[in-house]
């Protein structure tokens with residue numbers, strides 16, 4: 001039986017490995033459990049097996065696959081694939097060159113190729129539509145399954161670069177599966193974030209080994225994976241994600257929610273910001289906790305209305321930051337990420353990129369330099385950790401904010417003379433293959449906040465960081481029916497209005513600090529957004 005290539009379903013692609021079988025299971029029992037519960041494609045990959053027994057195993061697996069009408073792909077071994085008339089092969093960059101594989105297997109067999117970077121896409125595009133049928137895009141996340149890992153994890157952003165290359169080189173025939181460290185805790189984020197910049201394609205499937213092969217109950221593991229992959233809504237935070245434009249009324253409602261829910265705002269932040277951030281949080285009727293203790297982060301995340309502010313100004317150990325991201329993602333509580341000094345040094349760049357790839361953020365907030373860099377629109381290195389020097393025009397900043405929102409499927413905030421806020425959550429909608437149906441960054445809801453300049457804001461410490469505290473309070477205080485975009489816009493509007501008010505009342509930077517907290521306190525408790533000086537404009 002030959003499978004028509006366009007009928008191949010790549011959505012849940014099991015790659016076998018007999019070296020990790022739990023007691024009481026066999027290669028066949030795990031594969032059958034997968035096939036019974038929604039695996040749509042199987043690859044037998046047994047690196048350390050002698051040819052004879054490999055062929056025996058492959059024939060047995062082939063029988064099971066035929067029973068479920070699922071194609072069987074052989075890893076690396078073209079000879080074995082031909083010997084048993086398998087449905088295709090998967091080869092890596094160091095294996096037999098693709099044109100030779102195609103010559104041996106003929107046009108109807110499925111050929112898969114491991115791809116880790118855009119230049120490899122250029123090659124496959126040059127070979128044309130008769131060569132590579134699908135690519136394994138990886139290694140997405142760290143994994144122990146691949147013995148001698150040659151590739152460092154690329155994360156969703158690396159997969160986006162590969163998807164972009166497929167679009168750039170017009171390899172429309174080529175399908176894609178993500179692979180490497182894929183598990184229930186990151187699959188939905190991968191499906192949601194791995195979208196080509198033109199919005200026209202996302203991964204066609206999720207490929208994995210250990211989540212099923214090493215599962216004591218491979219049926220249950222596969223059922224969970226299947227259900228997750230079939231979901232078209234990625235609810236990474238327990239509040240509403242819809243792209244309505246905020247109004248004074250909706251912001252008033254956000255403040256009432258925050259006021260009554262009194263969110264716990266865990267600050268993992270730099271030393272300079274801690275005290276002031278705590279006072280800003282208290283002024284907003286929320287309760288701050290400055291904890292960097294890894295062992296308590298799961299408990300804190302489970303406190304009602306918990307909200308995490310991750311500010312990488314001066315950093316806790318990366319393992320603690322990762323634990324915090326995991327803990328809050330696990331219980332769908334919001335994380336506000338402030339990549340302070342995003343790329344000022346190699347260390348910060350590496351740390352921030354690692355964290356950006358490690359979890360889903362409700363909001364990513366930065367100054368214009370940080371946002372321009374995150375959007376890859378700023379070539380020169382950042383100057384120090386303060387706001388970028390020089391004037392960037394509004395259109396560029398709005399676009400950069402939309403690009404960051406799109407890449408990370410988050411609410412992106414770019415602060416400066418004007419503030420920009422873009423909603424890249426797509427209401428949580430996400431789908432295999434079709435991406436965002438062509439919606440691109442410039443199609444995202446984006447607002448600009450005008451408020452006149454507040455020069456003195458730059459003369460105090462932690463003014464930007466404390467906007468983070470304000471955002472974290474607002475997103476943390478939402479009811480499940482509250483709206484994330486409203487909360488972030490409301491936080492920025494309130495903060496800028498308070499800054500303006502404080503600058504008219506203070507005698508210098510010392511009293512500005514105090515006046516800013518007073519203004520936040522008064523405006524919050526008064527809750528009359530319709531009277532705020534900061535104005536909102538759809539961009």
Ligand SMILES: Cc1nc(C(=O)O)sc1CCOP(=O)(O)O
Pocket residue numbers: 015114115136137138139140142143144145146151179180181182207208209210211
């Ligand atoms: C077979 C394979 N190829 C990879 C690549 O990056 O090309 S990673 C990998 C192993 C993936 O195993 P797990 O799902 O257990 O992480």
Ligand SMILES: C=C1C=NC(C(F)(F)F)=NC1=N
Pocket residue numbers: 013015043045075090092112113114135136137138177178179207208
């Ligand atoms: C190294 C590999 C990379 N990707 C894939 C797949 F996901 F199936 F495409 N299989 C492999 N064996």
Ligand SMILES: [Mg+2]
Pocket residue numbers: 076090091092093095
């Ligand atoms: Mg190989």
